[in-house]
Amino acid sequence: MQDAIVIGGGISGLTTGYLLQQKGLDIAIVEMNPSPGGPIQSAIKNGFLIEKGPNSILVSDPWIESFINDLGLGHEVVNSNPAAANRYVVRNSRPVAVPRSPLQAITTPLFSLKAKLGFLGEPFRGRITESGEASESVADFVTRRMGREFLDYAINPFVRGVYAGDPNELILNHAFPLMRELEHEGASLVGGALKRKRRQRKEGTGFKKRSINFINGLDTLPKTISRKLGNRLWLGSEVVAVNPVENGWQVTWKKEGENFEGFSRNLFVCLPSRSVKKLNWASPIAEWIGEAPDLPYPAVHSLALGYKRKDISHPLNGFGVLVPSKEPHRILGALFNSELYPNRAPEGHCLLTVMLGGTQSPELKDAPDDELLRIAKEDLSSLLGVSGDPVFTNLTRWPHAIPQYNSAFGPWKKAIRALEEDLPGLHFGGHAIDGIAMGASIMSGKSLSERIP
């Protein structure tokens, strides 16, 4: 019997398995795709280095940095261009830089004078009851504390950029727990943030978050981990059944039409919620999981577009541009990849990645390729002054892209935690439980691996 089997070779499962292996444990990771890393996929096409899924890792914790260094990847890291601190949000069909200083906040055309004056009242808005907090949506929270315009032109585009979601549906405590913590810590969100910063400075625990990629693209990370895992990683292997047995678990997977079986004392499940539900669990686990609500994963399309630099009039001096749902445009936003990281486009060219779809545009889920390209070109033309045709395009469709931490998330997570408590040796992690970004999935792998001393 092995020490552990990990189901799912996305970044959370890979991190879990690798760290367990580093402890000298006997493990296997089973991943159904032929390549590791889930949506983390980079490719070089026509001289452009594109990311088909995620584009950056936000290094939100010092441990992520040391993990990358321990993997021997420190010298391959590329930091985002300092100009990336600049972010654009569209207002009246024009990209407006998001204010980054008190002076810019006063002068920015992103918000009306009325909204700015209203924002000054934020510290005087009280808290609501604990039960009210538990079900408060992101939209309700932001409207209550900062006003409608701040929701429409700051939080709505941000939520579309991060979750491809709708702030009316996401629950604040699950989707942005930090905002709730800040509300609890200070009379105002800004006050809470400053108080936290001061405390961290005093304790020496502060850490400057930064966005990174790698010289050869983001999939350097999963590829490196999988090389280190060697034959412990089963690729192209779909887990089809899970049964509890005496002192452990029996896992059955299918590879090239043949069935394989593994037995382990611990089982780590690092899967999307719908894949957890689809697994053929033995009774009564099947019934428990069957009753837990599922999370919605809206479709997102990632469209990489290469242009001649001279065909774009915007300076592209930032991370990218986000489009609020109030604006008469259909893309979620566009990333300025070649301005963010080196070697993403041939000389004299630039690479943009347009995101389309999400919760608020379900009609785009099955839109044909040429329709998606037409929408992207039309929006880029009016927002960034793009003229002419792209010299290169690559469309990647993610039919189930990002889980929405909506009202189903609380009951879903509670059901999973109850299952873990009832069945020792069974552990769940990854984006369906521990946060939707790559950094969160890496940290999830770390904490899962710590469950075996």
Ligand SMILES: Cc1cc2nc3c(=O)[nH]c(=O)nc-3n(C[C@H](O)[C@H](O)[C@H](O)COP(=O)(O)OP(=O)(O)OC[C@H]3O[C@@H](n4cnc5c(N)ncnc54)[C@H](O)[C@@H]3O)c2cc1C
């Ligand atoms: C379009 C897009 C853009 C994104 N942009 C960013 C970004 O810029 N920055 C960022 O931080 N995050 C971004 N994300 C989110 C980020 O990609 C995820 O948070 C992260 O990759 C999740 O990793 P995970 O291991 O938790 O899950 P996954 O990567 O989903 O891993 C789950 C794995 O389980 C496998 N699997 C499923 N069923 C089975 C089965 N029965 N048997 C075996 N294997 C199975 C799947 O094939 C998959 O590889 C983006 C996501 C998408 C889709």
